[in-house]
Amino acid sequence: MSEPLLSVRGLNAWYGESHALHGVDLDVNTGETVTLVGRNGVGKTTTLRAIMGLIRKRTGSIHFDGKDLIALPLHKTARTGIGYVPEERGIFASLTVDENLILPPVVAKGGMSIEEIFSLFPNLKERRNSPGTKLSGGEQQMLAIARMLRTGDKMLLLDEPTEGLAPVIVQRIGELLAELKRRGMTVLLVEQNFHFASKIADRFYLMDHGKVVSHFPVEELESRMGELHEVLGV
Numbered sequence: 001m002s003e004p005l006l007s008v009r010g011l012n013a014w015y016g017e018s019h020a021l022h023g024v025d026l027d028v029n030t031g032e033t034v035t036l037v038g039r040n041g042v043g044k045t046t047t048l049r050a051i052m053g054l055i056r057k058r059t060g061s062i063h064f065d066g067k068d069l070i071a072l073p074l075h076k077t078a079r080t081g082i083g084y085v086p087e088e089r090g091i092f093a094s095l096t097v098d099e100n101l102i103l104p105p106v107v108a109k110g111g112m113s114i115e116e117i118f119s120l121f122p123n124l125k126e127r128r129n130s131p132g133t134k135l136s137g138g139e140q141q142m143l144a145i146a147r148m149l150r151t152g153d154k155m156l157l158l159d160e161p162t163e164g165l166a167p168v169i170v171q172r173i174g175e176l177l178a179e180l181k182r183r184g185m186t187v188l189l190v191e192q193n194f195h196f197a198s199k200i201a202d203r204f205y206l207m208d209h210g211k212v213v214s215h216f217p218v219e220e221l222e223s224r225m226g227e228l229h230e231v232l233g234v
């Protein structure tokens, strides 16, 4: 079997003196969609931020596409082909959809043209002259993902893309992620909505107290529900 596209081993991370990650291990293979689950505050967002280099105080190893990310600063990590969409989405609110899509540089072969983006996101085309502030939460989420597709990134880290969205929009985002998967995109996502995640995820990693406590393929999701309820406290 070929090397995972992303391989994280023994990842520790700190906010100042506060030790948030305690040796996270995970792998994501090319073309897979992998979902991180766990209670609030167990370190899911911190894992994504530490992989990207948004948290500088970190130890362990992070290998992505043949490169060692642990020593790289954020701006270099962002050019290795790994993109991050934070929970707060990170679009330019005062700029229009078009302007948001023009700004990201196409950094690798495979970066989508604006026309390709609009064929994948017809609703964004309809809103192309609207400023970010006038977009719905779902449109903002789609624009945030679309901006990453402009760059030609091979892998996306998505933090709770369905948070606060209406069911019909959640379904649309699910279809979009399924289409990206068909096109070979690799995704690591944080997601609390199991119904949504079960439709697109190949595997799950369960986190507790700053580390991974188990992982399993989507086929085991139903039989793992007891364990999940216990760890998730729901």
Ligand code: ATP
Pocket (backbone or CB within 6 Å): 015, 018, 020, 038, 039, 040, 041, 042, 043, 044, 045, 046, 047
């Ligand atoms: P949530 O779903 O609530 O975002 P999470 O699993 O993503 O939860 P993190 O946001 O990664 O959890 O938080 C992990 C731990 O780090 C928590 O104890 C949190 O309080 C702490 N933490 C997060 N951000 C900061 C920060 N900027 N400064 C200090 N501590 C932080």
